[in-house]
Amino acid sequence: xxxxxxxxxDYRKPALNAGDYIFTVKHKIPDPEQGENGISEAQKIxxxxxxxxxxIAPDTVxxxxxxxxxxxxxxxxxxxxxxxxxxxxxMRSSSSDINGEFVAEDNSxxxxxxxxxxKDIEQGxxxxxxxxxxxxxxxGAYFPSLQLKSLKKERDNNSLVAMPEGVxxxxxxxxxxxxxxxxxxxxxxxxxxxxxxxxxxxxxDKSDKKLLLDELVNKIGNKKEYIFDCDINExxxxxxxxxxxxxxxxxxxxxxxxxxxxxxxxxxxxxxxxVHSIRISTLSRELAVVVxxxxxxxxxxxxxxxxxxxxxxxxxxxxxxxxxxEAIEKLGDDEMIRLVVLTSWWFNCSQEKVxxxxxxxxxxxxxxxxxxxxxxxxxxxxxxxxxxxxxxLPHQFRQGDESISWYRGxxxxxxxxxxxxxxxxxxxxxxxxxxxxxxxxxxxxxxxVEDGMFDVSYSVAYELGRFMSFKNTSFNNALGKYKxxxxxxxxxxxxxxxxxxxxxxxxxxxxxxxxxxxxxxxxQQLKEIxxxxxxxxxxxxxxxxxxxxxxxxxxxxxxxxFRVDPVWVQSLWLGALSLxxxxxxxxxxxxxxxxxxxxxxxxxxxxxxxxxVWAYPEREIKFRNIGEDNISDSIDLDPTKITAEHGDYMAYxxxxxxxxxxxxxxxxxxxxxxxxxxxxxxxxxxxxxxxLHYGANVDEKxxxxxxxxxxxxxxxxxVDIKMRHATKSIINATILADNLTNLLxxxxxxxxxxxxxxxxxxxxRFSRFMLEGxxxxxxxxxxxx
Numbered sequence: 001x002x003x004x005x006x007x008x009x010d011y012r013k014p015a016l017n018a019g020d021y022i023f024t025v026k027h028k029i030p031d032p033e034q035g036e037n038g039i040s041e042a043q044k045i046x047x048x049x050x051x052x053x054x055x056i057a058p059d060t061v062x063x064x065x066x067x068x069x070x071x072x073x074x075x076x077x078x079x080x081x082x083x084x085x086x087x088x089x090x091m092r093s094s095s096s097d098i099n100g101e102f103v104a105e106d107n108s109x110x111x112x113x114x115x116x117x118x119k120d121i122e123q124g125x126x127x128x129x130x131x132x133x134x135x136x137x138x139x140g141a142y143f144p145s146l147q148l149k150s151l152k153k154e155r156d157n158n159s160l161v162a163m164p165e166g167v168x169x170x171x172x173x174x175x176x177x178x179x180x181x182x183x184x185x186x187x188x189x190x191x192x193x194x195x196x197x198x199x200x201x202x203x204x205d206k207s208d209k210k211l212l213l214d215e216l217v218n219k220i221g222n223k224k225e226y227i228f229d230c231d232i233n234e235x236x237x238x239x240x241x242x243x244x245x246x247x248x249x250x251x252x253x254x255x256x257x258x259x260x261x262x263x264x265x266x267x268x269x270x271x272x273x274x275v276h277s278i279r280i281s282t283l284s285r286e287l288a289v290v291v292x293x294x295x296x297x298x299x300x301x302x303x304x305x306x307x308x309x310x311x312x313x314x315x316x317x318x319x320x321x322x323x324x325x326e327a328i329e330k331l332g333d334d335e336m337i338r339l340v341v342l343t344s345w346w347f348n349c350s351q352e353k354v355x356x357x358x359x360x361x362x363x364x365x366x367x368x369x370x371x372x373x374x375x376x377x378x379x380x381x382x383x384x385x386x387x388x389x390x391x392x393l394p395h396q397f398r399q400g401d402e403s404i405s406w407y408r409g410x411x412x413x414x415x416x417x418x419x420x421x422x423x424x425x426x427x428x429x430x431x432x433x434x435x436x437x438x439x440x441x442x443x444x445x446x447x448x449v450e451d452g453m454f455d456v457s458y459s460v461a462y463e464l465g466r467f468m469s470f471k472n473t474s475f476n477n478a479l480g481k482y483k484x485x486x487x488x489x490x491x492x493x494x495x496x497x498x499x500x501x502x503x504x505x506x507x508x509x510x511x512x513x514x515x516x517x518x519x520x521x522x523x524q525q526l527k528e529i530x531x532x533x534x535x536x537x538x539x540x541x542x543x544x545x546x547x548x549x550x551x552x553x554x555x556x557x558x559x560x561x562f563r564v565d566p567v568w569v570q571s572l573w574l575g576a577l578s579l580x581x582x583x584x585x586x587x588x589x590x591x592x593x594x595x596x597x598x599x600x601x602x603x604x605x606x607x608x609x610x611x612x613v614w615a616y617p618e619r620e621i622k623f624r625n626i627g628e629d630n631i632s633d634s635i636d637l638d639p640t641k642i643t644a645e646h647g648d649y650m651a652y653x654x655x656x657x658x659x660x661x662x663x664x665x666x667x668x669x670x671x672x673x674x675x676x677x678x679x680x681x682x683x684x685x686x687x688x689x690x691x692l693h694y695g696a697n698v699d700e701k702x703x704x705x706x707x708x709x710x711x712x713x714x715x716x717x718x719v720d721i722k723m724r725h726a727t728k729s730i731i732n733a734t735i736l737a738d739n740l741t742n743l744l745x746x747x748x749x750x751x752x753x754x755x756x757x758x759x760x761x762x763x764x765r766f767s768r769f770m771l772e773g774x775x776x777x778x779x780x781x782x783x784x785x
Contacts (some may be wrong), residue, residue: 005265005281007248008764009194011107012288013090018051048159051091054151054167054315056342060084062287064311065693066296067615068345071306074296075349076704078694078731078770079311081113082195082618086286089192094316109192110317111342114180115294116170118308120728126172127336129310129344133166141171141338142331147318168341170312175333179725180293181316187733188316191291193763197688198265198281238264238280289767291694295704295729296349306348314339356619359557359612360685360777367413367782368562368607370552381450389413389562391549395456405454409547410461410539410569411562411605419566419603422594424574429587436583444571458571460546465575468541469532478528480580482589485522487582533573533593537601538675544667548607554671559683560607561781564675569601570594602662602675606683606781609671620688623659623680637682637780653778656682686776695772696721704729706736708743708769715747737761740769 023045052060062082066074083089089109120126134151137143172180181187241260248255254266265281292311299307316339318324328337366372369389378386389412395405417423430439441459448455469475539547548554570590577590604623612619636642639649646652659678666672696704697718705718719739722732741761 005198005200007196007198007265008768009196010762010764011090011109011192012087012194013107014049014051014087016047016049017093018049018053018091021047021049023047050159052085052088052342053092053154053317054340054342056083056088056313058343060088061343063618064345066347066349068347070615071348071350071352072355073298073350073352074309074347075298075729076695076698077296077772078294078696079113079115079292079296079309079347080694081290081311081313081343083288083290086194086288089288089290092315092317094188094318095320108189108320109290110315111290111313112180112188112191112316113290113292113311113313114172114339115292115296116172116310116312117297117728118310119297119299119302120172120176124173125176127170129168129170129312129341131166132169132338136166137169137338137340141336142174142328143338144318144321144324144327146321146323150318168344169338170314170341171336171338173333174328174331174335174337176725176728177328177337178333179728179730181319182724182732187293190733190737190763190766191293193289193767195285195287195289195767196283197285199284200279200281238266291767291770293724293731293733295696295698295731296347297729298349298351300351303350306350306352308346309349310344310346312339312341312344314341355774356612356616356687357775357777359610359615362557363559363608363610363685363777363779364555364557365559365561365683365779365781368411368553368560369413370550371555374552381448385448385451387413389553390455390457391553392453393549395454403454405456406448406451407455407460407549408457408565408568409549410542410565410572411547412565413562415563417566419564419569419601420598421566422570422591423567424570429574429590430583431587436587438581438583439574439578439586441575457565458567461568461571462575462578464542464546465536465572466578468536469576469579472532474528475532475576476579478525479577482522482525482529483580483582483585485525486585529577529589530593530597533576534597534600536572536576537569537597538663539673540663540665547667547673554607554609556609556670558607558609559779560609561683562605562607564601564603564605566598566601566603599677602677604677604679605673605675607671607673608685609668611670612685613666613670613672616687618688620686621661621664621674622684622686623661623674623676623678624653624656624682624684625659625678625680626653626656627681637778653682681781683779683781684776685779687774692771692773694767694770696770702726702729704731706740706770708740710744710747716743719743733766737766740766744769 025043025045027041027043029041060083062084064079064081066072066077066079089111090107092110093106094108094110095106116126121128134148134155137148137151138145238256239258239261242256242258242264244257245266246255246257247253252268256264256266258264263283265279265283267279267281269279290313296309297307319328331337364371367389369375370386375383375386385406388408390406390408392404393407395403397403424444428439428443430436430443439462441462444458444462446455446458447453469479535541554560573594574586574590577586577593606621606623608621642652643649659676659680662675662677664672664674696706698704704721704723706721707718708715719736722735722739724730724732738761
């Protein structure tokens with residue numbers, strides 16, 4: 001069982017649907033003179049529950065699939081959208097009163113994802129996306145009157161968040177509307193759900209908890225909900241703020257509600273058939289997912305380069321009230337219906353097979369240097385320099401002379417030193433026979449006799465540290481005050497000894513000159529100094545051209561691993577600490593800070609440059625160390641050999657826990673950098689479980705089927721996917737859900753079949769069995785340790 005788990009939930013409603021509410025509060029004051037009636041007073045409180053209505057902010061969207069702007073074979077994919085706001089699809093209603101009256105049984109989402117193609121637009125079945133003023137929403141197309149009235153009211157009250165020019169809309173024919181929403185809200189119920197990702201700590205409680213778990217099971221009994229007592233909380237290792245527990249899987253898994261510290265997932269783990277341990281997982285991500293009911297559509301004859309498909313998240317608010325249903329049913333098939341679009345994206349659907357796995361496998365994997373093909377053209381000292389990651393760059397000297405010098409950024413393709421050791425010489429740090437002198441970049445420049453060229457790598461790092469730190473006012477102030485305090489202080493005797501000596505001479509001094517430094521002030525200054533040094537060592541502010549001086553070091557479709565050069569980091573820090581003079585204090589401060597912080601500096605990393613960086617923003621990268629520590633060659637990832645020697649391949653790989661990613665950031669639209677403190681020889685790229693897409697099998701005759709797996713095994717034969725509109729590949733989600741239910745009840749164990757009969761096939765289960773995974777792509781890399 002993996003540490004991270006994915007939980008599917010049908011829906012999550014807010015305490016109040018979005019809308020206006022009136023709460024009436026009555027006060028009754030007894031009055032002996034008026035008998036039982038007394039004085040009665042009522043007061044009305046007006047409350048508005050706000051929520052998105054006609055648009056959502058771009059950062060609300062976590063991921064889209066297919067990726068925006070992409071071209072690929074997406075004819076077997078149902079587009080979907082993940083939203084960071086988990087309750088958003090259920091904050092309004094498609095069938096209840098538009099004014100916000102709460103309907104307890106209405107769990108239908110008010111949002112649905114629909115697909116429209118450029119062929120639909122050309123044929124007149126739909127119009128292109130356009131902006132429409134609120135007053136004009138009902139012009140030339142049907143729009144629910146109650147929703148229009150409510151939108152105008154919100155706009156006039158300045159409470160409607162919308163674009164100044166209006167709202168994004170699309171109009172579609174009534175016949176196409178019926179194909180999308182033929183079951184009204186019933187199909188929409190299956191096409192939106194909540195996903196929660198739970199992350200367990202690396203080390204879980206290994207103690208035998210069987211007696212405690214049995215006691216907990218007995219206390220819960222047949223109840224779905226249990227209110228905690230302090231004793232159980234403490235013995236289970238839960239926070240005191242955990243208030244109640246809901247059983248998810250009988251006697252096995254429970255959801256603990258903790259309104260203050262966050263919910264946790266509690267699981268019974270049985271090891272070696274006897275030891276019962278407890279895994280307590282915390283919630284790491286919650287997403288609302290809305291799925292389209294139309295497959296991507298391609299037309300190789302009329303659109304050989306790929307047909308554009310538009311995915312639009314539309315509002316169904318007010319469309320399924322009794323009045324709206326009656327009005328829509330009276331429309332002719334060719335009459336138009338207008339829908340508000342909250343967000344949208346497009347992709348091109350073609351016959352070309354392009355996906356995450358194919359793109360990741362196409363990556364060229366090497367260490368961070370010029371490619372092997374380029375290096376073959378060189379020899380001698382030039383080749384040795386280039387193999388070490390150096391680049392020859394134009395160099396203009398102070399007096400105007402020009403030459404070419406070697407430069408390498410902070411990342412090297414080979415091992416270049418121990419991060420725990422200060423490699424800068426005493427001279428480079430400003431030490432001399434007569435004391436200390438100011439440091440400068442020239443001391444860090446070296447001359448390569450073999451090439452007749454200077455190496456300016458560390459002098460550039462020094463100047464970069466100075467320039468970047470000079471712009472940081474907070475760091476500058478802290479460093480200046482720290483150096484000033486240290487230089488003024490002369491510790492002759494302790495303050496107590498100095499004061500006692502003065503009193504013996506008949507002198508009373510209230511405040512001694514050059515008194516001891518205040519530890520609290522000094523500690524705060526050091527804290528600010530060290531925080532900036534670590535920020536420099538994360539390279540987040542370093543210009544990209546200093547990290548990658550030549551674009552050829554990171555070509556397109558490439559993965560490059562590297563080792564962080566300790567001397568480059570030391571030069572960077574020395575430059576930063578050289579500000580405000582006082583070379584002796586600079587030297588001492590540099591030495592103390594580096595010895596204290598060197599374990600916090602990342603030592604390894606990788607660059608990825610590919611269209612998967614922007615096309616799959618939710619991708620994951622994992623570093624592992626699988627080979628022996630004393631072997632630097634890349635490991636052999638042959639599944640056959642590993643299975644023969646160690647058993648299950650994935651179990652063997654997973655037994656090596658991933659290294660922590662120290663930091664990562666986007667450095668270009670298609671490039672990203674990852675840093676780690678630990679070495680690695682294995683790297684994998686994958687999509688997280690919450691980003692898996694919805695797919696099916698489609699044959700040459702355009703027949704769609706869905707293969708079902710339960711507990712890792714195929715269940716029965718594939719299920720036929722019935723269409724509401726075969727030409728446009730719009731599915732009948734309700735019939736598909738029924739067919740999946742029947743298949744699972746006929747072929748799965750009694751416990752699951754009973755659960756299906758009892759609970760029905762809801763959106764969570766529908767999503768679970770419609771998911772299609774993308775392969776994890778693995779790479780063996782040279783260990784830089």
